[in-house]
Amino acid sequence: MKKFKKVLYVIISVVIFTGAIAAALDFMGVINLKNHDQTEDETLYSELWHIVFKGYAFSVKPAGIAIIHESGCLNIRSTDEYLVQIDVEDDSADDFWNDRDGRVQHMKESGYTMEQYPEKIRVDDREYIRYIVSMKEERGAEYDSSYFCVLISDAGDDKRFLTVVRFDGTDIAAMDTASRNDMYEKAIDEAACVTSSAVPTDETNDMTGSYWQADGCSGTFSSDVVKEEYTDAELVDSIANEDIYVSYEIPENFILLRDDQTRKSYYSEADKSQVIVSVIPYTWKSAADMAEDRNSAGISKVTAEGQYEEKGKIFYYYAYSILRIRNGTRKTSYYFNAYTDLEDGNIYSINGFADDSPEIMNPKTYTRFMSITEE
DSSP states (O other): OOOOEEEOOOOOSOOOSTTTTTGGGOOOBOOOOOOOOHHHHHHHOSSOEEEEETTEEEEEOSSSEEEEOTTSSEEEESSSSOEEEEEEEESOHHHHHHTHHHHHHHHHHTTOEEEEEEEEEEETTEEEEEEEEEEETOTTOSSSEEEEEEEEEEEETTEEEEEEEEOTTSOGGGSOHHHHHHHHHHHHHHHHHHHHHOEEOOSOOOOTTOEEESSOOOOOOOTTOOOBOOOTTOOEEEEEETTEEEEEEOOTTEEEEEEOSSOEEEEETTTTEEEEEEEEOSOSOOHHHHHHOOTTSOSSOEEEEEEEEETTEEEEEEEEEEEEEETTEEEEEEEEEEEEEOTTSOEEEEEEEEESOGGGGOGGGGHHHHOOEEO
8 A cells, every 4th residue: 555645834823714614504414324334444544644633633544635724624535526624613513403493594594505404313323413505606616506515413522523515526406316315425424434533632733734645745845845946037926726827926035945736835035934825725705704714813813904905906814923932032923814816716825924024914025926817
């Protein structure tokens, strides 16, 4: 069996955007489920990915890719048909169940159609609440109707797992009933397997930007990573996601530090700063919503926030700093986060950070990265 690697971005910022699987996806539903075959899994997968997320250790089959997403959830994709998104929420599954009528009403008011109302089921002797919702013409969706299957289960200590299966690669509405039920069964079986593996842990959480990939891994950040120097004629770069390419200018004092499938990272020796750009997919939120979800921006308050316009694009941003005192030495790190909506419904993200360089908090620092062209 191949040796599966874990790739971890060197992002010093704490995990941002807590509880991002949002009120909009606060429910669940589904169909008949098959039991998980542990014997078969143990035969096929002798080495599971160990992912620590929000105080829980998850064991995930090493197939496809898993990412701790910027929106604050664990994304797992083992097939093109659907995406599994997991969050850890306060309150128990019973709290949800006791307020299910109110939550269903909230979903309807938010524009969702209840395909299957919340009900309790058991999978491998574990109790879940499940329901299914759909939405017509969701922003950025490939199909006319988007379908979401939701599982809720207790995580212990008055917490619960909220698991959303987003069928972003499947036209569920076009399927017959039997095929649709088979698809739901397959997805829920995988999602339930992941959440049932989770155990509380004191291990340090893996950070936003961490990802695990079955093959094609390209290593990790390190001090001896190869850096590409740009000449004066090569000060334009781009980042792609699916069918969209976002081009931008690179400040002359920045060099490319990292380039892989999730984002690009640039480094400035002048002020020891790092800037990461990415295209955020699979989100039901707008850029303004992303900027609003900043309640986990670190151990200090947000010191600057607002909007910044560049070439007709509105960027929603916030900035904050963290003071660390160690062995009598005081050190301040500065962070900047900005988001803008792309034409296809995805979001373009800029994240900057530096030690002892407060200028990194100024949106004007990122003007060139904000001068984007969509293709």
